[in-house]
Amino acid sequence: MTTPDSTAGDAPAAAEEAALRGWRDYFALTKPRVVALIVLTSVVGTLLAVPGWPPLVPLLVGNLGIGLAASSAAAINHVLDRRIDARMARTRSRPLPSGHLQATSATWFAIALGAVSMLLLSVFVNLLTAALTFASLIGYAIIYTVWLKRATPQNIVIGGAAGAAPPVLGWAAVTNTIDPHSLLLFLIIFTWTPPHFWALAIARRNDYAKADIPMLPVTHGVEFTRLQVLLYTLILSLVTVLPYLTGMTGFIYLGAALVLNARFLWHAIAMKVSRRDELPMRVFKFSINYLMWLFLALIVDHYLPVGVLPTAL
Numbered sequence: 001m002t003t004p005d006s007t008a009g010d011a012p013a014a015a016e017e018a019a020l021r022g023w024r025d026y027f028a029l030t031k032p033r034v035v036a037l038i039v040l041t042s043v044v045g046t047l048l049a050v051p052g053w054p055p056l057v058p059l060l061v062g063n064l065g066i067g068l069a070a071s072s073a074a075a076i077n078h079v080l081d082r083r084i085d086a087r088m089a090r091t092r093s094r095p096l097p098s099g100h101l102q103a104t105s106a107t108w109f110a111i112a113l114g115a116v117s118m119l120l121l122s123v124f125v126n127l128l129t130a131a132l133t134f135a136s137l138i139g140y141a142i143i144y145t146v147w148l149k150r151a152t153p154q155n156i157v158i159g160g161a162a163g164a165a166p167p168v169l170g171w172a173a174v175t176n177t178i179d180p181h182s183l184l185l186f187l188i189i190f191t192w193t194p195p196h197f198w199a200l201a202i203a204r205r206n207d208y209a210k211a212d213i214p215m216l217p218v219t220h221g222v223e224f225t226r227l228q229v230l231l232y233t234l235i236l237s238l239v240t241v242l243p244y245l246t247g248m249t250g251f252i253y254l255g256a257a258l259v260l261n262a263r264f265l266w267h268a269i270a271m272k273v274s275r276r277d278e279l280p281m282r283v284f285k286f287s288i289n290y291l292m293w294l295f296l297a298l299i300v301d302h303y304l305p306v307g308v309l310p311t312a313l
Contacts, residue, residue, distance in 0.1 A: 025095035029078050029106055030071035030113075037292060038166050039067045041189060044295045045170030045182055048248075048302050054174045062125045062173030066166060068117035069133045073162075075110035076141035079103050088207040110141075126176045129169055136165040150212075153219040156201075160193035181248045185298075191239045192291055195232040195268065198225050199283035202271075226272045229283065233268040237261040240294065249298065250306045256297035260290050 046059050078085070078096055086097035095101040114137060121130035144159030152158070167185035172178060198216055201208060202225055205217040217225040240261060244254040267286050271279040 022101075025100045026106075026109055028095050029075040029101070029109060031074035031077075035067055035070045035074060037288065038070045038163070039063055040292060041185070041295055042066045042166035042170035042173075044298050045167030045172075045185060046174055047170075047299055048167075048181065048185075049171045049174035049179065058125055058173040061120055062129060063170060065117045065120035065125065065129075066133055066169050066173075068113050068120070069137045070166070072110045072114035072117060073137045073141040075106055075113065077145050079106050079110065080141070080145045084211045084213065087211045088204070090204055090207055121173075125173050128176050128178075129172045132165065132172060132178075133169050136162045136169065139165075150214070153214045153216045155214070156197045156216075157194050160190050160197075163193055164189035181243070181246070184243050184246065184248065187239055187242070188236070188294070189291070191232065191236045192287065195229040195236065195264075196284065196287035196291075198229050198232075199271070199280045199287065201225065202229075202280040203284065230265075230268045230272045233261075233264050237265060243298070249301045251301075252304060252306055253297050253301035256301075257294060260294055260297075264290050 042063050043059070046054050046063060078094060081091075082094075082096040082103060085091035085094050091097065096103060096106060117137075118130055118134060121133055139162030140159065144155065144162060148155040148159045164186045167189070168178060168182045171182035171185075201215040202217045202222055205215065205222065208215040209218045216228065240257045241254070243249040244251075244257070264286065267279075267283045271283050
């Protein structure tokens, strides 16, 4: 039995809990785990752009702006995909399909994040970084989400260009140029994206089929997709050696890349030859760690250069 005093005391607690839940929902719109990996790759681009320590404004403000733009794109993706998300078991508990947030509120939240991002980058960093970041935002939030995702099973390959841009953005924040070495980092992420995402698509193929999304396992079958994951992993293994061959990195990065590639290939081969249901998600989860450790190795190698080849670039 409650007393008037206890009921009055419950009201502020309930309001505080509702406010906290609201902030959590808005935070979930930004896809924080995805954005964290994006910001890591952009920070690596910033650090590798100069021999020593980069200026603090491009490092801090530049990567903050890039992270806010990625968060804005993620929120727009939530808004545009809310009906699809409601039909998929993996995504139906997201803030919009679950009814925790309204599309209008999420849209204004996304616009605010994007506006602050562009303001920071254009005023405090440089216009090139702002323009490239805006193009990446539009590429993911609009071109991929609205058109490519629903138009072709090669959606993740073509749309992967937007997700591969952060190292170029981070590099441009320091140098105000598009450096060839930053494009190598772009190429690594661009090549990594298909095996990373197609492994998830295999695991969630029934969801994509139910939502009428033409992901590769839905349109071409699981066996064909397993083969594509393996082939792209082989290509990725070659691409990740290019930073060493061009003199951009030394033995530390090369050693890390070779070990990580061997492990990724082992996972991809296992998924190709075995039909165990848990393998696609295992490949997907490993691919996230793969990219994180590969880019961390770039940082270590940059500040502890060992065995760097002369560069022709």
